[in-house]
Amino acid sequence: MSVAGRHALVLGATGFVGRHLVLALGRAGVRVSAACRSRESYRRLAEWLAEHGHEAAPADLRVDFAGPSLIDGEAGDVTEVYNCAGAYRFGMPADEARRANVDSVRAVVAFAARLPRLRRLVHVSGYRVGGQDPRPWSEEQRRKAYRALGAYEASKVEADAVFRSEAERLDVPWSVVNPASVIGDSVTGEAGQYLGLASTLRDLWQGALAAVPGNARTFVPVVAVDHLARFMTLLPMDETTERASYWLLDDDTPALPGLIGLVAEHYRVRAPRLRVPVPLVKRLPRRLTNADPETLTFLSADRYPTGPARAVAARHALTMPDTVTTIRRWADHLAAHRFGEAPDGDRRFTDVGGVRTFELGEQGAPAVVLPGLPVNADTWAPVVTLMGRARAADLPGLGMSTGGRDDWAAWLAALVTGTGARHLVGHSIGTAAAVEAAAAQPGAVDRLTLVAPFFLQPRPAPTPRLVAQAYLRGVSARALARRLTGDPAHADALESSVADLRRGTAGAVARLLTAAAARGWRTSLRAALARYPGDVHVVVGSRDPLAPEGLALVDTLPRVTVTVIPGAGHHPQLTHPERVAEALGADGPSPGARAGQPFRPLSTIPRVK
Incomplete structure (x- = not known):
C-alpha cells in the first residue's frame, strides 16, 4: 500500500509519544486522524503541531473509552491504528489503573476488529512489561501482580497480555513496541513528561540527590521520542512485523551511575558518590529516599532482546540517534523548563x-x-x-x-x-x-x-556577606516578595528565583550585593x-x-x-x-x-x- 492510501488513527494523540507520532506520520505523508477526549485537547495538539512546522492539522475525532463505539466520527477507511493511550502515573488505585490501561486496551482491540481496511494495530507497551503470557489472568494472579509491582506497572503488564490475547481472538493484525524510558527529541531535547528518570535528574539539578540507587550494573535504558515515533510509522508497511513485539532502546545507554555522572558533568554539579542497593531503598522510609516504591522495579541489571527492532530499523535505513548527545539535550530541556514548572x-x-x-x-x-x-x-x-x-x-x-x-x-x-x-x-x-x-x-x-x-x-x-548569604538561602518566595516589592502577592513570580538561591546562587548574590555598596x-x-x-x-x-x-x-x-x-x-x-x-x-x-x-x-x- 502506498503512503497515499494510508489513513492512521492515533489514540492518545495529545500525550508525549502520541503527538510526536502524529508529527512523524504527517511528515511521512500519511493522512492522520487524532482521537481526542475534547475539542480543547485537540486544539492544543494542533497548536503544538503548527509550532513544530506541521500546519496540516489531523482530523479531529472524539474518543470515549467507556462508550459503545469508542470513536465518534468517520473512521471507516482507517488502515492503521496506534494505541498510545493510557495513564502514566504512579500511586494510582488499582481500579483506576485497570480502567485506564487494561479496559481501554480491550475497547481498542474490539474497535479495530470492526475496521474493514485495517492493516495493523500498533500498541505501545513497555520494556519491563512486554512479552507477557497472553493467557487470561486469574484473580489470584492479578492480586499478586498488583501487590508486587504496584498499580501502574501491574496494569501495564496485564494490558500487554490482554492486548495480544484479544487481538488473536478477534484476528486483528497487531504489532507491539516496548520502548525504554522515553526521553526528549534527539535534535531539540524537547520533553513533555517529568516522571521516572526525569525526576531523578530534577533531584540532581536541585542538589537533592544524595545517593544513586542500585549498583554499577543497574540499567535504565532510554530511547529518543522522535526515533520511537519514526519506528512506529514503519510497522504497518512491513509485513514481517505483523504479530511481533519490538524492544526499542539503546543497548549502549550508560549504566545508571554513569548516566547520572554524565548529566552531572553537563549540569556542572556534583554527582553523588554513594550508592544504595535497591533492597535497602525498599526498606528505608520514603521520606528519606524520596523514591516512589513503584519506580524501584525499574532498577534492574536486566538486558532486553533488541535484535529484532534493530533489524527492522536497518531494513528501512532508520538510524538510532546518538544517545549520549540526546541525553544531554534532554537534560538541558528539562532544566531550562524547570522540570515542567x-x-x-x-x-x-x-x-x-x-x-x-x-x-x-x-x-x-x-x-x-x-x-x-x-x-x-x-x-x-x-x-x-x-x-x-x-x-x-x-x-x-x-x-x-x-x-x-x-x-x-x-x-x-x-x-x-x-x-x-x-x-x-x-x-x-x-x-x-x-x-x-x-x-x-x-x-x-x-x-x-x-x-x-x-x-x-x-x-x-553594607550588609555582611555571610548574613546576606544565610538569609537568601532560607528566604521564602512570600518573604522575598514582601522585601523586594512590599507586597507578598508577587510571591509566585519569585518562586524560581528562590529555587535558584537554594540551589546554590545565594553565595554569588551575596558577594555582588556587597560589591554593589563599594x-x-x-x-x-x-x-x-x-x-x-x-x-x-x-x-x-x-x-x-x-x-x-x-x-x-x-x-x-x-x-x-x-x-x-x-x-x-x-x-x-x-x-x-x-x-x-x-x-x-x-x-x-x-x-x-x-x-x-x-x-x-x-x-x-x-x-x-
Whole structure:
C-alpha cells in the first residue's frame, strides 16, 4: 500500500509519544486522524503541531473509552491504528489503573476488529512489561501482580497480555513496541513528561540527590521520542512485523551511575558518590529516599532482546540517534523548563564565552535584558514577551547560568560580538554589566537602557556577606516578595528565583550585593557611563529615584531619556511589567509587538543635547 492510501488513527494523540507520532506520520505523508477526549485537547495538539512546522492539522475525532463505539466520527477507511493511550502515573488505585490501561486496551482491540481496511494495530507497551503470557489472568494472579509491582506497572503488564490475547481472538493484525524510558527529541531535547528518570535528574539539578540507587550494573535504558515515533510509522508497511513485539532502546545507554555522572558533568554539579542497593531503598522510609516504591522495579541489571527492532530499523535505513548527545539535550530541556514548572516559551541553555548560559525569549534578538539581584531571567519573562524581539539572559553565576564575576568580561564580549546583542537592558546589578560591556565594546552597543541603576542611586548600607548569604538561602518566595516589592502577592513570580538561591546562587548574590555598596566600583561605573557616546535610557520607579549625584551625571549625557514609572520601586518588572515593556519598547522597537496593549502614559523626560 502506498503512503497515499494510508489513513492512521492515533489514540492518545495529545500525550508525549502520541503527538510526536502524529508529527512523524504527517511528515511521512500519511493522512492522520487524532482521537481526542475534547475539542480543547485537540486544539492544543494542533497548536503544538503548527509550532513544530506541521500546519496540516489531523482530523479531529472524539474518543470515549467507556462508550459503545469508542470513536465518534468517520473512521471507516482507517488502515492503521496506534494505541498510545493510557495513564502514566504512579500511586494510582488499582481500579483506576485497570480502567485506564487494561479496559481501554480491550475497547481498542474490539474497535479495530470492526475496521474493514485495517492493516495493523500498533500498541505501545513497555520494556519491563512486554512479552507477557497472553493467557487470561486469574484473580489470584492479578492480586499478586498488583501487590508486587504496584498499580501502574501491574496494569501495564496485564494490558500487554490482554492486548495480544484479544487481538488473536478477534484476528486483528497487531504489532507491539516496548520502548525504554522515553526521553526528549534527539535534535531539540524537547520533553513533555517529568516522571521516572526525569525526576531523578530534577533531584540532581536541585542538589537533592544524595545517593544513586542500585549498583554499577543497574540499567535504565532510554530511547529518543522522535526515533520511537519514526519506528512506529514503519510497522504497518512491513509485513514481517505483523504479530511481533519490538524492544526499542539503546543497548549502549550508560549504566545508571554513569548516566547520572554524565548529566552531572553537563549540569556542572556534583554527582553523588554513594550508592544504595535497591533492597535497602525498599526498606528505608520514603521520606528519606524520596523514591516512589513503584519506580524501584525499574532498577534492574536486566538486558532486553533488541535484535529484532534493530533489524527492522536497518531494513528501512532508520538510524538510532546518538544517545549520549540526546541525553544531554534532554537534560538541558528539562532544566531550562524547570522540570515542567516553568511556563511554555522559548527557553534554552547556550554557550556564551565558555559560560553555560540560560536565556529566554527570541534567540539572537538584538535587545538583551541582564537581570538584577536577587532575581533571575524568569522574572523578566512577561516584559520580554511584551517587547517582542527581546531575550533575557542570566548573568554568570546567577539564575541558572554557570560561572561567576570573573567571567563577566569574556562573557559580555561574546554576548555583544557573538550573539548580536545591540541593545543592552540592565536591571540593578545588570546595569553594571551593561555599562562594562558598552565601555569595552562602544562601537558594538547601540543603546543602553538602565533600569534601577544602583550606581546612580543612593548607596545602600553594607550588609555582611555571610548574613546576606544565610538569609537568601532560607528566604521564602512570600518573604522575598514582601522585601523586594512590599507586597507578598508577587510571591509566585519569585518562586524560581528562590529555587535558584537554594540551589546554590545565594553565595554569588551575596558577594555582588556587597560589591554593589563599594564606592570604588560605583565611581568607575559612573565614569564609564559618562564616556559612552550612544543612546542612554534610564528607567526608575517613583519610589526608587536617582540620587542627586546620579541625576547630575545623567544631565551631562549627550543623548539620554529618563522614564519614571509612578508607584514602582526597585523591581518594576514584578510590579509594573506592562509599563516597563512600554518604556523599553520605546527605544528597543519591534513593529507591532505592543499592539493593543492598554498602556497608560509614563512620566518621561527627554534630555537630548
